[in-house]
Amino acid sequence: MSFLLYHLARNPLKQEKVYQEVNRFLPQSTSTVTPDILAELKYLKAAVKESFRLNPISIGVGRILPENSSFSGYHCPKDVKYFYDNLEMRNVD
Numbered sequence: 001m002s003f004l005l006y007h008l009a010r011n012p013l014k015q016e017k018v019y020q021e022v023n024r025f026l027p028q029s030t031s032t033v034t035p036d037i038l039a040e041l042k043y044l045k046a047a048v049k050e051s052f053r054l055n056p057i058s059i060g061v062g063r064i065l066p067e068n069s070s071f072s073g074y075h076c077p078k079d080v081k082y083f084y085d086n087l088e089m090r091n092v093d
Contacts, residue, residue: 004051018044 008015021043026033062083069076076082 003055004048007051007054008047014047018047 008018021041025031025037025040031037060083062081064081065076065078067078069078
């Protein structure tokens, strides 16, 4: 959420577009957010998805290998925590 607010603050025209869309479907501060209303907030959903694309929640994948393995000639023993990002695989212990 913080990155979404950051990106909208840096793009006032987009921020205004999100504001107008939300204001159209939720005109009062006491308006109830329903699944139907959330389905209509298409630009907000696109802004959230773009924010996640620009600043992913996770930068890689962690695994504990169930058996001894080799990757590109590197021996990786089983039951050790490894983290793989798009640069390399490494032991995190």
